[in-house]
Every structure is written in C-alpha cells, then in structure tokens.
Amino acid sequence: MRMKEDPMKNGQLKPAYNIQFGVDSEYIVWVSSGHQPTDTTTLIPFLKSIEDYTKLKYPKIVADSGYESEENYTFLECNNQLSFIKPANYEISRTRKYKNDIRRIDNMDYDEKNDYYICKNSKKLFANKIINRKSKTGYKSEITCYACEECRDCQYKSGCIKRSNSKIPLENRTKNLQVSKLFHKKRKENLKRIISPEGCELRMNRSIQAEGAFAQVKQNMKFRRFLSRGKENVLSECVIVAIAHNISRLHNKIVKKNVENIFII
Known part of the structure; x- marks a missing residue:
C-alpha cells in the first residue's frame, strides 16, 4: 500500500512514501518505507530485510499483481520460495474481448520445438534477433524478437498490428513481437499455482488479511497522513502504528496461536 500526503500544495511537490506491510495471521510482522513509485521494486528488498534481521524465510509468498515481474519471479525461485503472485493481466485475460x-x-499458437508463433492468418512469426534489457534495479533480461514471414495483403492486419505513430503506412508494416521467454515461463508456472485450490485459498486469505490490515489502520485508526518527514521518521511512525494494530488484534488471537508458514504482502 502506498500512503502519501497530497503531492502538490502551493505549487510545490511534497514527499510521498510507499509503505509496505507484511502480514502473517492478521499481524503486521514487517514494515518498510521508500520512495518507489510502484510496488514492483519493493518486494526483493522487503524480503531480504526480513531475512537479514529475523533470519526467517517464508516458503510461500502471496502478493497482488503490482508485484509481478521477471526479476521477482527469478529471485523467489533462486531463494527457494514459491510465488503466489497474481499476474498483472489476470482479470483482463478472462474477458471475452481479451480472448478475441x-x-x-x-x-497465438506457439511451436516450441521450432520456436515460432502462428498468427490469425496462419502465418509464422520467426525469431530474428535477441536484445538485452537492463532495468533500473540492474536486472538483465533477454528479449526475443519475432517477425511475421508475410503480412502483405493480410485481411486481419488492421486488427493484428497495434496502431502507433509510425510513419510507415499500415499496409507496408509487418507484425512484430518482443517476448521474454523466461518471464512467460515463470508466469505460466505461477498461474498454475494461484488457480489451484491452495492458491485460491491463499489469495482469499491475502485479500482478507493484507487489505484488512490497511483498512484497520486507515479507517478504524484514522491514520491517513504522516506527522513527520524523512524516510526513517516515516518508518518509525509506521512501526508504532503496526504495534498498535497488533495489540488491537491480540485479544482475538490469544487462544489461536497457530501461525502458518505463509507470508502475505
């Protein structure tokens, strides 16, 4: 969750903070604060900080779609942790518009043995080059570029090639794809887990616990704005709020001390 003050006041940009809560059995067990504009780059440092300070490693990581990336998938696998991350396209991929x-x-159909895709017009898209990309965090990914063998006079071209500001007329353009094979592989493996009975239960628990913790803090405790500035000061405020939240939950959990080996963010 990102908690921040009004970013503009009197024409001046004000500081904003991305606050992350890790929840286990309805308790907030870890907190972090940063200036990241998105959640994608917060997962790895968040998990590393838990291990560094507590020597605890959760075998299953449950997170919302904002945390999906090839880098995060790769890190979790190398760290012997199972990802239960909702894919960024999960909801839209279930719609008729997306499927059509x-x-x-x-x-598109994919021939894994010969490494090519088949478009709506039954034409093949072959790999023609590989490019390397480096993220802001320094992570390097390999992108395979595919191009259609023949797009001329295709009746589906207007619906197949994405419209852009290209100066090349549509009739002279060719269908191209850029694919991270590793990312697609990890996404498929992760998707199988989240749609399994276990995955459905974990995602339901996440929506109740993680979102419930933020609802408790923001709605019931009326904590909607930081009283201090600076990363360390904001983090201290969050820790105090988390302690208050946990105390308020303690009386309901005093006789339920079963803590699952599942980490939710």
Missing part, C-alpha cells in the same frame, strides 16, 4: 484480441501473444 488477435494482436496478443497469448492468443
């Missing part, structure tokens, strides 16, 4: 969109790689 011929532009999307998910709606």
